[in-house]
Amino acid sequence: MSLDPKASRTTASAGDAFVTPMQITWQFDYAAEIEKLRNLYSKSKRLQWDAEVQIDWSQPIDPSKPIVEEGRFGFDRMPFMQRLSQRQREAFTAHVSAHRLSQFLHGEQGALMVAAALVHAVPDHEGKLYAATQTMDEARHVEVFERYIRKLASVYPMTPSLKRLIDATLQADHWVKIAIGMNMIVEGLALGAFHNMRRMTSCTLLRQVLENVLRDESRHVAFGNVYVGHAIAAMHPDQREDVAGFAFDALHTLASSFGGAGGRGRYEPDPGFRDVLVNADIDPGDFVRGLKEARDQGVAPEQAPGTIHSFKDLMIPALVRVGAVTDRTRALFAEAGIPLYEDCTVLESMEDRETGEPIL
Numbered sequence: 001m002s003l004d005p006k007a008s009r010t011t012a013s014a015g016d017a018f019v020t021p022m023q024i025t026w027q028f029d030y031a032a033e034i035e036k037l038r039n040l041y042s043k044s045k046r047l048q049w050d051a052e053v054q055i056d057w058s059q060p061i062d063p064s065k066p067i068v069e070e071g072r073f074g075f076d077r078m079p080f081m082q083r084l085s086q087r088q089r090e091a092f093t094a095h096v097s098a099h100r101l102s103q104f105l106h107g108e109q110g111a112l113m114v115a116a117a118l119v120h121a122v123p124d125h126e127g128k129l130y131a132a133t134q135t136m137d138e139a140r141h142v143e144v145f146e147r148y149i150r151k152l153a154s155v156y157p158m159t160p161s162l163k164r165l166i167d168a169t170l171q172a173d174h175w176v177k178i179a180i181g182m183n184m185i186v187e188g189l190a191l192g193a194f195h196n197m198r199r200m201t202s203c204t205l206l207r208q209v210l211e212n213v214l215r216d217e218s219r220h221v222a223f224g225n226v227y228v229g230h231a232i233a234a235m236h237p238d239q240r241e242d243v244a245g246f247a248f249d250a251l252h253t254l255a256s257s258f259g260g261a262g263g264r265g266r267y268e269p270d271p272g273f274r275d276v277l278v279n280a281d282i283d284p285g286d287f288v289r290g291l292k293e294a295r296d297q298g299v300a301p302e303q304a305p306g307t308i309h310s311f312k313d314l315m316i317p318a319l320v321r322v323g324a325v326t327d328r329t330r331a332l333f334a335e336a337g338i339p340l341y342e343d344c345t346v347l348e349s350m351e352d353r354e355t356g357e358p359i360l
């Protein structure tokens with residue numbers, strides 16, 4: 001089955017521009033002082049790869065076949081989906097996968113801009129060099145996801161909650177907030193999603209893409225830990241509180257958009273997902289009734305053993321570890337019903353080993 005991308009309806013707008021208050025810093029002291037950052041930079045240079053050469057793009061993929069094992073997305077377990085025609089189900093499979101991967105693509109574009117912003121904003125020479133390599137990594141990630149999605153269907157718009165989170169990160173006034181928003185929160189979310197999809201996908205091409213991207217991402221997570229921990233420890237307590245407040249707000253916004261880590265949030269409508277349904281010839285109203293029917297019957301997505309939970313295993317332990325949670329924000333997290341997980345086992349297993357430990 002092949003799907004004509006031009007026939008698909010999407011609401012992606014061409015562009016979106018805003019002004020940021022970012023401060024740009026020159027650094028004329030070129031002497032290496034942060035050895036682990038220098039090592040991370042060296043490693044990043046050595047491990048650059050060309051997506052056109054490293055990945056065999058000639059591998060065929062069938063957009064109508066699930067790229068993730070049946071049952072894992074949860075939708076195909078809904079009685080409503082089982083009543084649809086085969087044509088509708090196949091179209092839904094292709095478009096829902098493209099919608100999900102489009103979020104990876106847009107997130108990577110956000111990471112590309114944030115990494116470039118870090119080149120401008122970080123105060124240390126080695127930090128600027130490292131951030132330049134992350135910028136190239138993220139450009140490559142944009143390239144590979146865009147290319148893969150085109151094979152499946154078309155690029156779908158960014159979900160409003162992800163856009164809000166990355167915009168807030170880009171509009172932050174201090175580089176530590178930018179690094180927290182991106183290297184810990186957005187990349188924590190992405191790392192969990194990439195890892196889970198790599199384990200569950202039946203598509204060899206997608207697995208290759210994700211394995212290569214994950215190798216780069218392990219350095220990005222290590223950078224957040226090495227550099228942000230160092231900067232927070234050196235901050236005046238008032239500034240630390242300001243940064244901790246940003247971390248809480250970002251996480252709380254994200255948790256709310258996911259239905260709440262503490263279960264108090266609200267799902268918000270996603271116009272892109274509505275387009276998925278329309279492109280698959282499914283009535284959105286019928287789909288919503290199908291969701292309610294599945295919920296009433298207790299049908300829920302399966303959690304495969306080894307599934308990584310981005311909040312619990314990656315984002316929250318990373319924030320606690322670098323000192324971005326203070327006594328004041330601890331109380332805010334408790335009030336919001338977001339547990340503060342401190343176990344770094346999964347996080348450590350996914351970050352660059354040689355450089356991942358704190359430098360203090």
Ligand SMILES: [Fe+2]
Nearest residue numbers: 108111138141
């Ligand atoms: Fe990336």
Ligand SMILES: [Fe+2]
Nearest residue numbers: 111187217220
């Ligand atoms: Fe990244």
